[in-house]
Amino acid sequence: MRQVLIAGIGSTPFGRHSEIAIQSLAIRAADAAIRESGIDRKQVGALYLGNFVSGPLTGQEVLAGLVADGLGLGQIPCTKVEGACASGGIAFRHAYLAVASGMCDAALAVGVEKMTHADTATTTAALNCAMDNRSDGISGLTFPGLFGLAWQIHAERYGTSRDQVSAVVSKNKANGLLNPLAQMGANVGADQILQSPLICDPLRLYDCCPTSDGAAALLLVAADKRAELASSPVAVMASAQTRGSARIAGHPDLCTFDATVMAAQAAYAQAGISAKDVDFVELHDCFSIAEIIDTEDLGIVPRGHGGGYALEGRTRVGGDIPVNPSGGLLSKGHPVGATGLGQIYESVLQLRGQHPNQVRDAAIGLTHNLGGTGVACTVNILKRIDA
Amino acid sequence: MRQVLIAGIGSTPFGRHSEIAIQSLAIRAADAAIRESGIDRKQVGALYLGNFVSGPLTGQEVLAGLVADGLGLGQIPCTKVEGACASGGIAFRHAYLAVASGMCDAALAVGVEKMTHADTATTTAALNCAMDNRSDGISGLTFPGLFGLAWQIHAERYGTSRDQVSAVVSKNKANGLLNPLAQMGANVGADQILQSPLICDPLRLYDCCPTSDGAAALLLVAADKRAELASSPVAVMASAQTRGSARIAGHPDLCTFDATVMAAQAAYAQAGISAKDVDFVELHDCFSIAEIIDTEDLGIVPRGHGGGYALEGRTRVGGDIPVNPSGGLLSKGHPVGATGLGQIYESVLQLRGQHPNQVRDAAIGLTHNLGGTGVACTVNILKRIDA
Numbered sequence: 001m002r003q004v005l006i007a008g009i010g011s012t013p014f015g016r017h018s019e020i021a022i023q024s025l026a027i028r029a030a031d032a033a034i035r036e037s038g039i040d041r042k043q044v045g046a047l048y049l050g051n052f053v054s055g056p057l058t059g060q061e062v063l064a065g066l067v068a069d070g071l072g073l074g075q076i077p078c079t080k081v082e083g084a085c086a087s088g089g090i091a092f093r094h095a096y097l098a099v100a101s102g103m104c105d106a107a108l109a110v111g112v113e114k115m116t117h118a119d120t121a122t123t124t125a126a127l128n129c130a131m132d133n134r135s136d137g138i139s140g141l142t143f144p145g146l147f148g149l150a151w152q153i154h155a156e157r158y159g160t161s162r163d164q165v166s167a168v169v170s171k172n173k174a175n176g177l178l179n180p181l182a183q184m185g186a187n188v189g190a191d192q193i194l195q196s197p198l199i200c201d202p203l204r205l206y207d208c209c210p211t212s213d214g215a216a217a218l219l220l221v222a223a224d225k226r227a228e229l230a231s232s233p234v235a236v237m238a239s240a241q242t243r244g245s246a247r248i249a250g251h252p253d254l255c256t257f258d259a260t261v262m263a264a265q266a267a268y269a270q271a272g273i274s275a276k277d278v279d280f281v282e283l284h285d286c287f288s289i290a291e292i293i294d295t296e297d298l299g300i301v302p303r304g305h306g307g308g309y310a311l312e313g314r315t316r317v318g319g320d321i322p323v324n325p326s327g328g329l330l331s332k333g334h335p336v337g338a339t340g341l342g343q344i345y346e347s348v349l350q351l352r353g354q355h356p357n358q359v360r361d362a363a364i365g366l367t368h369n370l371g372g373t374g375v376a377c378t379v380n381i382l383k384r385i386d387a
Numbered sequence: 388m389r390q391v392l393i394a395g396i397g398s399t400p401f402g403r404h405s406e407i408a409i410q411s412l413a414i415r416a417a418d419a420a421i422r423e424s425g426i427d428r429k430q431v432g433a434l435y436l437g438n439f440v441s442g443p444l445t446g447q448e449v450l451a452g453l454v455a456d457g458l459g460l461g462q463i464p465c466t467k468v469e470g471a472c473a474s475g476g477i478a479f480r481h482a483y484l485a486v487a488s489g490m491c492d493a494a495l496a497v498g499v500e501k502m503t504h505a506d507t508a509t510t511t512a513a514l515n516c517a518m519d520n521r522s523d524g525i526s527g528l529t530f531p532g533l534f535g536l537a538w539q540i541h542a543e544r545y546g547t548s549r550d551q552v553s554a555v556v557s558k559n560k561a562n563g564l565l566n567p568l569a570q571m572g573a574n575v576g577a578d579q580i581l582q583s584p585l586i587c588d589p590l591r592l593y594d595c596c597p598t599s600d601g602a603a604a605l606l607l608v609a610a611d612k613r614a615e616l617a618s619s620p621v622a623v624m625a626s627a628q629t630r631g632s633a634r635i636a637g638h639p640d641l642c643t644f645d646a647t648v649m650a651a652q653a654a655y656a657q658a659g660i661s662a663k664d665v666d667f668v669e670l671h672d673c674f675s676i677a678e679i680i681d682t683e684d685l686g687i688v689p690r691g692h693g694g695g696y697a698l699e700g701r702t703r704v705g706g707d708i709p710v711n712p713s714g715g716l717l718s719k720g721h722p723v724g725a726t727g728l729g730q731i732y733e734s735v736l737q738l739r740g741q742h743p744n745q746v747r748d749a750a751i752g753l754t755h756n757l758g759g760t761g762v763a764c765t766v767n768i769l770k771r772i773d774a
Contacts, residue, residue: 021521054516055442059524061516062471065762066633069519075649077628078763079477080469084449090466094481101488129441129448132456134408137446241464246453262462375452376465 001100003223005233006382008037011345014214014333015183016116022058026112027070029215029338033108034071037219038230041071044219045104047078050091050111051337053126057118067110076104084130085286086241086371087111088216088340089378093239095220105222111338112215123211127336130372132246141248144200144208146373147287150254151202154289157255157304162202164307166190168288169206169330171316176327178357181342183212183333207288212333216341218348234351237364238270238381244374257374260297264368267379268299273364275299278381280350280359281321282343283368285328291315294368295323298379317359325350325357340369340378351384388487390610392620393769395424398732401601401720402570403503409445413499414457416602416725420495421458424606425617428458431606432491434465437478437498438724440513444505454497463491471517472673473628473758474498475603475727476765480626482607492609498725499602510598514723517759519633528635531587531595533760534674537641538589541676544642544691549589551694553577555675556593556717558703563714565744568729570599570720594675599720603728605735621738624751625657625768631761644761647684651755654766655686660751662686665768667737667746668708669730670755672715678702681755682710685766704746712737712744727756727765738771 010032017025026049034041049064060066064078081090088111095109115123124142131137136146154160169188176185188206196205226233244259245251251258268274281300285291292306300321301309309315315323326332326346329339347365349355355362367380397419404412413436421428436451447453451465468477475498482496502510511529518524523533541547556575563572575593583592613620631646632638638645655661668687672678679693687708688696696702702710713719713733716726734752736742742749754767 023519023521052448053442055440055513056446059443059512059516060520061439061469062518062633062759062762064470065630065759066519068630069633069637069762075629075631075646077477077480078470078630079481079628082448082467082469083451083465090464093464094466097484097488097490101484101490103484103488125446126442129446131449132410132453133447134410241466242462243452243455243465244462246449246456250456259462372449372452375449375456 002102004096004099004220004236005223005226006218006348007039007221007229007233008033008219008231009345009348011181011216011342012214013181014212014335017213018117022054022060022112022114023063023066023070025215026067026110030067030071030108030110030217033217033219036231038228039106039219039221042074043106044073044108045076046098046107047076048091048094048109049080050087050340051080052082052084052087052113053129056126058114083376084371085336086340086369086376086378087337089369090241092218092341092344092380093241093378096236096239099220099222105225107220108217109341110217111341113335113337114213115211116213135247135249144203146248147289148200148203150293151289154255160307163190164311165288166193167310168291169193172285172324172328172330175325175357176331179327179332182327182331183210185327185331203287209286209329209334212335214333214335214338216338216345218341218344232352233385234348235383235385237383238267240266240270241378243376246373246375248373255293256297257370259374259377260294260370263377263379264298267381271381277364278366279362279364280325281323281366282326282346283323284370285324285330286334291323298368317357322359325359343367343369344380347382351382389489391483391486391607391623392610392613393605393735394426394608394616394620395420395606395618396732396735398568398603398729399601400568401599401722404600405504409441409447409499409501410450410453410457412602413454413497417454417458417495417497417604420604420606423618425615426493426606426608428460430493431460431495432463433485433494434460434463435478435481435496436467437474437727438467439469439471439474439500440516443513445501470763471758472723473727473756473763473765474724476756477628479605479728479731479767480628480765483623483626486607486609492612494607495604496728497604498728500722500724501600502598503600522634522636531590533635534676535587535590537680538676541642547679547694550577551698552675553580554697555678556580559672559711559715559717562712562744563718566714566719569714569718570597572714572718590674596673596716596721599722601720601722601725603725603732605728605731619739620772621735622770622772624770625654627653627657628765630763633760633762635760642680643684644757646761646764647681647757650764650766651685654768658768664751665753666749666751667712668710668753669713669733670710671757672711672717673721675717678710685755704744709746712746730754730756731767734769738769
């Protein structure tokens with residue numbers, strides 16, 4: 001496998017984009033990534049597009065081909081990939097594999113979702129496409145329901161408190177205030193979070209990521225193209241993808257997602273590093289409690305200490321291991337198919353030293369994207385290239 | 388790239404499967420493919436699932452993970468791929484690449500669709516997700532409309548007649564009678580076709596493939612596993628994927644799909660053969676006129692002679708170049724995500740000498756899967772392995 005560089009990045013703000021069609025949103029991000037790289041678009045040999053529910057919510061599929069058309073790419077293989085909320089991470093991994101395997105010298109990963117135009121019932125039904133609807137779906141469970149359960153078990157086993165979980169919310173909302181792409185950064189304290197409406201006990205409104213529109217894109221190239229690049233590249237050390245059970249009953253323990261644990265182990269092995277070598281993490285905080293579970297599953301925080309680390313400020317920028325300096329899903333937003341690529345976009349800015357919420361001396365970053373009830377997961381490890 | 392073998396095949400009948408959930412249909416086909424191969428399912432290192440509209444029509448996504456779960460596979464990367472009606476072919480190509488690149492030694496390609504439970508308006512809206520809805524969709528055009536236009540142009544330019552097109556229908560319907568997996572084989576003559584209801588001038592009911600449920604699966608392995616196989620393998624000589632315009636206005640000529648022409652050229656080059664070396668073809672006859680255009684685009688019939696070849700019986704089993712001995716989409720059915728893999732399933736049977744409508748001395752077969760308005764295309768070339 002060849003070494004792969006991220007040569008260009010692009011992203012729309014996450015939030016509401018009522019005025020623009022889903023493919024145009026993706027084209028906007030992808031065009032920026034190509035232009036920034038300095039690579040001639042005719043060199044792009046494959047396109048992977050991460051998207052989850054464009055069919056039910058916009059009535060538009062074949063997005064990979066539509067986006068390539070709009071970008072003026074060649075008659076290259078264009079593929080939409082889907083793995084629920086991990087669709088973006090899966091798109092990145094396939095663009096990475098296309099270059100690493102020598103299939104082509106440049107590949108584009110694009111992620112997009114458009115959700116804010118739909119009413120809540122329609123959106124909830126679409127998001128529930130990520131469940132096994134014959135088991136969990138039929139029970140009436142939704143994703144807030146799943147993570148509410150996970151929180152209750154985590155609290156009982158490890159004593160995780162409302163204040164600890166609120167510290168995650170406060171941190172990510174504050175981080176979002178610094179990120180011009182974020183949908184809803186805010187200064188919110190524990191009291192304000194506690195007073196927000198109950199969604200699914202113990203989850204309150206501020207514990208849940210918003211519904212979002214948005215797109216993000218990365219252009220990946222073989223390392224031997226480095227001299228041609230117009231922008232400062234970042235190296236891909238590892239890209240891992242796993243699956244876990246699609247049914248909640250298939251998870252013997254809701255305080256952990258085995259797909260995350262295995263993807264992290266695979267990625268650390270591929271990169272030849274351990275969790276302690278990572279300087280910052282962008283992870284899948286679809287709900288506040290998810291960040292606590294994810295930090296433990298990724299091995300960056302000891303098992304059962306995710307809440308404690310958050311409350312002690314150890315996951316803030318400036319702390320032991322900054323988590324979601326972008327604001328994360330809670331604050332930056334969660335346009336599903338774009339999320340995994342948005343995390344990598346943020347990480348590239350960190351590793352270039354250009355992030356609006358910069359982690360000092362960031363040299364190695366990790367991104368984590370989780371789909372459904374842990375049915376699909378990707379973990380990527382990225383590295384600064386020192387001149 | 389390593390040599391890749393098709394080690395096991397599985398398929399449900401195509402038709403109506405009201406009693407079974409979409410994931411169960413896929414699991415049935417995939418389990419058969421694994422069992423037939425003799426490969427331990429723990430060796431399967433990747434799963435690609437082709438599907439087009441499970442979101443809008445069944446409310447179920449994450450099918451790749453669900454199917455792996457049901458099959459008892461490991462915690463491997465599982466990815467749904469979508470490229471409209473070419474989704475199955477795209478799944479095959481990615482399973483092929485996973486093995487050819489050395490990423491894993493065995494990979495599963497599964498395709499599935501469930502459509503017959505939905506009413507016609509819902510199904511038409513779902514299928515129109517394959518169009519660029521801001522240009523063609525908004526005009527009110529549907530896929531019968533597109534192929535009706537293509538026929539009118541083909542007829543005007545090359546003199547293609549109703550009788551010539553009817554010869555395609557009669558052949559494929561008759562071939563389907565011999566195929567136990569086919570949804571609607573029949574003995575139909577030119578008069579009967581002419582008397583069937585007009586769908587979109589000049590297309591009549593018999594010119595259109597049916598709506599179908601079904602699944603098909605292939606297990607691919609590295610060539611060095613040959614000694615472990617329980618069934619007779621077939622070699623993959625080439626697997627190509629291209630894109631064309633998503634908008635009808637992007638096609639300067641509706642008598643040809645450039646995605647097909649380029650995929651065929653790429654596949655012939657990869658296999659080191661030319662069109663005349665192919666012994667039979669399974670191609671994308673979503674409408675009768677499509678078979679005529681496809682035979683010309685693939686180079687197996689001279690440009691403008693597709694209709695003549697059909698009427699003269701040269702594309703029948705026993706003719707110069709048998710086309711769709713399985714019955715094709717017109718007669719076997721078109722469960723969208725499964726179609727491309729079903730074509731390969733049929734071709735493997737031919738190359739093993741086990742097809743119910745056997746092409747004598749079949750040594751090289753070609754499959755062709757086309758999505759949307761030619762927005763995505765795959766062409767595969769398969770070869771008998773002589774003992």
